[in-house]
Amino acid sequence: MSEYAKPLPRITELNEPHWEGAKRGEFLVQRCTACGHIWFPPSPNCSDCLSEDYEWTALSGTGTVYSFIVYHQGWLAGYRDELPYNVAIIELDEGVRFINNLVGVDNDAIEVGMRVEVVFEEVAADVVVPRFRPAAS
Amino acid sequence: MSLADSVLGKVCIVGVGATPQGSLPDHSADGIAIWALREALADSGLSKEDLDGLIVQPSFGGQGDIKEIGHRLGVEPRVGSNLSHHGAVIQYAAMLIASGMAEVVACVYGTNQRTNRNRFGSSVYHLGGNFDDVYGLSNPGAVAAFNYRRRMHDFGATEEQLGAVAVAQARAAALNPLAVYRQPLSLDDYLDTRYVIAPLRLVDFCMVNDGGFAMILTSPERAADLPVQPVTIVGMGAQSSFLELEHPNSMYHPSQLPNAELLWGASGLGPEDIDALYVQESYTPNVLSALENYGFCEFGTAQDWIQSGRIELDGDLPVNPHGGQNRMTYMVGWHNTFDAVKQLRGEAEEPERQLAGLETVLCTFSTGHWQSTWSLIYRGGA
Numbered sequence: 001m002s003e004y005a006k007p008l009p010r011i012t013e014l015n016e017p018h019w020e021g022a023k024r025g026e027f028l029v030q031r032c033t034a035c036g037h038i039w040f041p042p043s044p045n046c047s048d049c050l051s052e053d054y055e056w057t058a059l060s061g062t063g064t065v066y067s068f069i070v071y072h073q074g075w076l077a078g079y080r081d082e083l084p085y086n087v088a089i090i091e092l093d094e095g096v097r098f099i100n101n102l103v104g105v106d107n108d109a110i111e112v113g114m115r116v117e118v119v120f121e122e123v124a125a126d127v128v129v130p131r132f133r134p135a136a137s
Numbered sequence: 138m139s140l141a142d143s144v145l146g147k148v149c150i151v152g153v154g155a156t157p158q159g160s161l162p163d164h165s166a167d168g169i170a171i172w173a174l175r176e177a178l179a180d181s182g183l184s185k186e187d188l189d190g191l192i193v194q195p196s197f198g199g200q201g202d203i204k205e206i207g208h209r210l211g212v213e214p215r216v217g218s219n220l221s222h223h224g225a226v227i228q229y230a231a232m233l234i235a236s237g238m239a240e241v242v243a244c245v246y247g248t249n250q251r252t253n254r255n256r257f258g259s260s261v262y263h264l265g266g267n268f269d270d271v272y273g274l275s276n277p278g279a280v281a282a283f284n285y286r287r288r289m290h291d292f293g294a295t296e297e298q299l300g301a302v303a304v305a306q307a308r309a310a311a312l313n314p315l316a317v318y319r320q321p322l323s324l325d326d327y328l329d330t331r332y333v334i335a336p337l338r339l340v341d342f343c344m345v346n347d348g349g350f351a352m353i354l355t356s357p358e359r360a361a362d363l364p365v366q367p368v369t370i371v372g373m374g375a376q377s378s379f380l381e382l383e384h385p386n387s388m389y390h391p392s393q394l395p396n397a398e399l400l401w402g403a404s405g406l407g408p409e410d411i412d413a414l415y416v417q418e419s420y421t422p423n424v425l426s427a428l429e430n431y432g433f434c435e436f437g438t439a440q441d442w443i444q445s446g447r448i449e450l451d452g453d454l455p456v457n458p459h460g461g462q463n464r465m466t467y468m469v470g471w472h473n474t475f476d477a478v479k480q481l482r483g484e485a486e487e488p489e490r491q492l493a494g495l496e497t498v499l500c501t502f503s504t505g506h507w508q509s510t511w512s513l514i515y516r517g518g519a
Binding site for chain 2: 006007008009010012015039040041066067068069070071072073074075076079084085087089095096097098099100101112113129
């Protein structure tokens with residue numbers, strides 16, 4: 001495996017549970033214990049009720065492509081060497097949206113609304129990055 | 138008290154100034170801002186001693202700060218402050234004047250981002266920032282690219298349809314002596330232009346350059362003593378928004394809807410009263426959102442509505458008749474107010490560029506990085 005040149009996660013106290021979960025094959029997001037709202041990427045408080053009490057909960061890892069773009073010019077290390085590459089907004093079945101990449105599919109074959117599922121890529125020693133691929137069925 | 142009672146009709150722009158746009162390698166951002174202010178003061182017939190307000194928008198990277206500019210100007214105005222966006226600057230200046238807190242307010246912006254190579258390409262867009270680069274998300278244009286891809290899905294929009302914006306703006310810029318990019322662009326040229334972030338092409342993006350603009354605002358009473366034809370603020374709207382890309386309602390600039398409601402409600406005007414529209418686009422899809430959210434066409438139809446020259450200089454609704462942020466100059470909205478005033482005064486530099494029968498103009502402002510919006514309606518005369 002050639003060395004992974006793309007930016008690695010910068011672990012913080014706030015986001016660490018998400019990246020630790022990825023190592024176990026779980027896609028973890030925050031869930032407010034006061035009102036039940038779920039959100040991602042990590043933020044210190046619930047944007048619905050402003051509570052700072054939350055827990056980390058594993059989501060299904062299945063969802064759809066809400067929108068996607070294809071970079072033909074690159075600014076970031078690693079990605080610059082893989083043009084053109086895609087970035088997608090994924091909407092999980094629980095309603096949470098976030099930025100990610102689609103793997104295992106040609107950029108020309110990506111469609112808005114496509115069903116996708118999470119795949120956990122070990123990109124470096126002890127670093128696992130969740131990405132998404134077309135759903136099996 | 139409503140906006141109509143307090144501000145609308147009670148504030149005029151009585152001077153505008155511009156530096157050359159493009160590369161100004163021998164000038165600091167502060168120096169460029171002061172250069173623009175010298176031009177605006179000369180235009181208004183006022184002197185720096187007349188200023189009791191000085192509002193500055195620092196440029197990206199923090200240059201152009203009120204303290205440095207105020208010091209270099211050698212003025213001690215009653216009110217001096219930085220604000221984050223052009224729309225907010227003009228509206229604050231208007232409120233200072235309408236309230237009596239100040240009588241003559243200068244609004245100033247200068248940047249040398251091209252010379253400094255202070256650009257946005259590798260900047261991450263949103264608050265989830267420490268996830269963005271892991272997944273390759275960079276450049277605020279990505280937001281507009283997601284927006285247009287979704288429009289293609291939701292409304293059947295095509296890449297060819299989007300080309301109408303870049304073609305119209307290139308045609309306008311070709312006639313504008315201040316424009317940085319004046320080369321013509323046909324629809325075929327557009328479709329031959331390389332992708333930067335598909336579905337957007339190079340000419341769908343604004344490009345960073347150096348330059349500055351300044352405006353002088355005062356009351357209609359004070360304006361009556363000045364040698365210049367005033368332009369009056371007759372409508373204002375604003376709506377802050379901090380939605381992220383992840384939010385279910387983030388795609389089509391939804392903050393423009395309540396902004397438009399305030400704008401039209403307080404002014405008593407509507408889209409049918411607007412003779413020309415200036416959109417701070419940054420990226421071409423933003424023109425489509427503005428046309429829909431301010432009510433010029435039905436939601437989901439702007440990609441059809443803009444065809445057949447409708448938004449070109451001689452169309453039903455000229456949009457960005459200066460060439461926009463993409464083709465005229467990277468001046469984050471300041472160029473809109475400048476050109477609107479010149480057009481309303483009948484002073485477009487070339488006759489072919491002067492809009493005929495122009496009375497009422499809408500300027501809308503937003504940003505590529507976040508979703509807050511501002512709007513102003515200007516009318517020629519006091």
